[in-house]
Amino acid sequence: MRPLKMSEVPSSTASKLDGLANPFIRKWLGLPRCLSDVGLFGRNTLQLPLHSISLGYKQEKARMVLELRESSDHLVRATGTQVRTGRRWKAEEEVDQAIARLKHREVVGRVQVGRAGLGRSETPLFWSKASKRERKAMVVTEVARSEQERYTIKAIPQARISFLIRATYNTLPCxxxxxxxxxxxEICPLCNTINASLQHILSGCKTALSQGRYRWRHDAVLKKLAEVAESCRREANSRPAAPARHTTQFARAGENINAPAHQTWEGSSHPAVSGT
Ligand SMILES: [Zn+2]
Structure with a gap:
């Protein structure tokens, strides 16, 4: 990526290089031509260890912006050299946005991500506490993350986005x-309500409610979970019983539970006590 970093080439050139390289990657992997870049470089269900040339270009240009801005030489900082990357993508703006996102993340603070318990994740590095070198790495990582977000958005099926937007703004053909x-x-095909609204179709039809149509998917998932839990229960019950554990005996004040029975004052077997 160094030649792309040092050369003054626009981001469209990096995209063209991607267009030249990606067909060969697909050919080597035996993939059809219709598979988009989202499948190759996106971090979705399948995460291939591949990075696009465009991403490498953007990361290197962002690194260069920071090198010029935060140079130890005051003359380099004073020159105010612009990193030109064309009109489509501007490195300066991308770096500013990445820094703003990192500062906002510091305001939000430490949040729990994933299924691990509270405090199990690593302590995040915040912008104000990071060194100059760490800040550069954080910005470059943030640039890569924003690129991944674009791939994630592209990975959502278009029909699903269309349905979501049209359902939000009530423009579906209800x-x-x-x-x-x-x-x-027009009537609701289930309960024959005339001119039923979108709310009625999506969640309010009494016939669909009584037939359990709205909760079918939810119940299907629960049924699967119940089957797994039941098989685990049967397996646990079929195992031989574990030997009983030694229970702790607690003694009252003045009581010696380890002493033999004939030595206790209360026991009738003590000769001195039984004799008197
Ligand atoms: Zn209905």
């Missing part, structure tokens, strides 16, 4: 909207 748009009388 009976009420069809009546509004075309003047026709």
């Amino acid at each position: 009976p009420q909207n069809l009546h509004l748009w075309f003047g026709t009388e």
Whole structure:
């Protein structure tokens, strides 16, 4: 990536290089041409150890911006050299955004991510406490993360995004909207409610509620979990019983539980006591 870092080439050139290299990667991996870059470089269900040329270019340019800004030589800092990367992607703006995100993360503080318990994750490094070298690494990592976010957004099926947006703004073809748009009388196919609203179709139809349609998916997941729990229970019950553990005996004040029975004052076997 060093030639791309030192040369004054726009980001579109790096994209073109990706366009030249990616068909060969697909060919070597035996993948069809229709597989997009999201499948190759995205960190989704499958995470291949590949990085695009564009990502390397952006990381190196971001590193160069920081080297010029935070140089130990005051003359280099004073020159205010601009890192030119074309109109499509600007390294200076990307670095500013990355720094803003890192500062915001410090304001948010330490949050729990994943299923590990509280305090099990590593202590994050915050912007104000990082050294100059660590800050540079943090910014470069942040640039890579924002690139990954783009891949993640692209990985969501277009139909799902379309449904989500249209459901939010009530523009799906529900009976009420069809009546509004075309003047026709539409009914809910399950309960025959005339001109049923989107809320009715998505979560309010009484017939669908009584038939358990809304909770079907939820119940199907619970059923699977119950099957696994039941098999674990049967396996545990079929194992031979473990030997009983030695229980702790607690003694009252003045009581000696380790003493033999004939030595206790209360026992009738003590000769002195039984004799008197
Ligand atoms: Zn209905």
